[in-house]
Amino acid sequence: MRWQMGRRSDNVEDRRGIGVGGVAVGGGLGTIVLVVIALFLGVDPSVVLEGGGTGVNTAPPAVERWAPFPEEDQLKDFVAAVLGDTEDTWREVFAKMKREYREPRLVLFTDAVRSACGTARSAVGPFYCPSDQKVYLDLSFFRELRDRFRAPGEFAQAYVIAHEVGHHVQNLLGISDKVRSLQERGDERQTNALSVRLELQADCFAGVWAHHANRSRQILEQGDIEKGLSAAAAIGDDRLQRQSRGYVVPDAFTHGSSAQRVRWFKRGLDTGSLRECDTFQARQL
Numbered sequence: 001m002r003w004q005m006g007r008r009s010d011n012v013e014d015r016r017g018i019g020v021g022g023v024a025v026g027g028g029l030g031t032i033v034l035v036v037i038a039l040f041l042g043v044d045p046s047v048v049l050e051g052g053g054t055g056v057n058t059a060p061p062a063v064e065r066w067a068p069f070p071e072e073d074q075l076k077d078f079v080a081a082v083l084g085d086t087e088d089t090w091r092e093v094f095a096k097m098k099r100e101y102r103e104p105r106l107v108l109f110t111d112a113v114r115s116a117c118g119t120a121r122s123a124v125g126p127f128y129c130p131s132d133q134k135v136y137l138d139l140s141f142f143r144e145l146r147d148r149f150r151a152p153g154e155f156a157q158a159y160v161i162a163h164e165v166g167h168h169v170q171n172l173l174g175i176s177d178k179v180r181s182l183q184e185r186g187d188e189r190q191t192n193a194l195s196v197r198l199e200l201q202a203d204c205f206a207g208v209w210a211h212h213a214n215r216s217r218q219i220l221e222q223g224d225i226e227k228g229l230s231a232a233a234a235i236g237d238d239r240l241q242r243q244s245r246g247y248v249v250p251d252a253f254t255h256g257s258s259a260q261r262v263r264w265f266k267r268g269l270d271t272g273s274l275r276e277c278d279t280f281q282a283r284q285l
Contacts, residue, residue, distance in 0.1 A: 001154040002219050008077070009084035011103050013134070016068065016110045020119060068139075075139045075157075076108060082158045085219065086165045089212045093274070094172075104128070104168040106135045106161070113138075126160055128167040130176055135164040149234035153227035155220070159206055159265070160231065166205030170198065192254050196237075197279040199255040200264040203232060204277035207268025215272070225269065232265045233258040260285050 087103050094101035107113060112121045116131035122138035129136065137160075145160065146152040170176045179198050183191045210228065214220045233239070236258025238248045255261070264285075267276055279285060 001158060001221055001224050002217075003078060003081045003085070003154065003158075006081040006217070006219075007084040007088065008080040009087055009103075009106070011083060011087070011105045012076070012080045013105050013107045014076070015113060016072075016108050016139075018109070020112045020114050069143075072139050075142060078154065078157065079106065079108070079137065079139070079161065082161045083165070085213050085217070086162060086209050089209050089216070090165070090169060092216075093208070093212065099172075102133070102172060104133050104135055104165060106137060109136060109138055110140075111138070126164050128164045128171075130167075130171045133168060133171065135161070135168070137161070137164075145231060145234070149231075151227070151231040151234040153224070153230075155210075155224035156227045156231035158210075159228045162206035162209045163202050165209070166202035167198075169205050170202060175201070189251055192252060195254040196256045196260075196285065197282075200260055200285060201277050201279040203256075203261050204264040204268035204279065205274070207265045207270070208272055208274060208277065210269050211272030228269075229262050229266065232261040236261050256285065 083106050087101075091101045091103075107115070109122070112119065113136055115127075115129040115134060115136055117127075117129035120127065120136065122140060125141055126135065126137045128134070141160070142157050145156060167176070176198070179194050183194050186194070210220070235255070237253040237255050238250075238257045241248050241252070250257075256264070264277070264279065
């Protein structure tokens with residue numbers, strides 16, 4: 001991926017190495033389950049961060065002696081470049097719709113972080129908090145993406161960022177609020193189904209970013225698209241459930257299957273059109 005010459009965003013907030021004290025994880029869910037249900041949570045991480053009920057209080061490892069892993073400085077530069085590219089792309093897209101794009105901030109953290117949506121450990125994966133309009137990312141997730149989920153490559157990492165920014169776009173367009181309103185009136189099955197459509201739309205929006213960024217700045221190199229599609233497939237609900245449970249429960253999906261995530265990311269990538277990302281009107285996902 002060609003990113004080295006890109007503009008670096010000024011909206012990266014570096015909180016790496018800063019501890020937050022005890023972290024309350026609502027519902028008593030174990031880390032493995034949290035990873036399965038919360039990877040790419042995106043819209044409202046409070047449901048697994050500081051939710052109501054009996055919490056399990058765990059203190060994050062001491063960070064007084066924190067030191068970045070070897071490639072972390074370059075990753076920070078990479079994140080700033082990708083975020084800058086999403087800003088440039090979405091600003092142009094919104095301008096064509098006669099709207100103003102408000103840039104999100106991206107917070108880098110280590111181990112745990114406080115957001116307006118609650119306190120989260122890095123186990124929940126990258127997430128977007130609509131209350132403060134910030135994306136939260138522990139750079140160690142990129143190692144997980146490469147080693148555990150076997151989705152290596154810079155464009156796979158860029159997809160992660162673009163997906164979370166996609167949730168910010170949904171927030172600005174009022175889509176997130178409408179979905180949350182519907183979820184409050186529905187049962188668990190309906191809530192999960194709406195969550196899947198919201199997540200798949202964020203995948204499609206990530207593809208829209210890549211389409212316009214490549215057309216304007218030629219960011220993609222040979223093999224990049226395959227790496228992005230591999231990342232989308234790696235975090236499908238069916239694959240994550242099979243890894244953690246050994247079987248698949250479609251009614252419990254909250255983000256979509258691997259095939260669905262690939263399909264909608266590719267639709268955005270191929271068309272570059274927000275209209276093509278209307279997962280809520282689609283009869284078949």
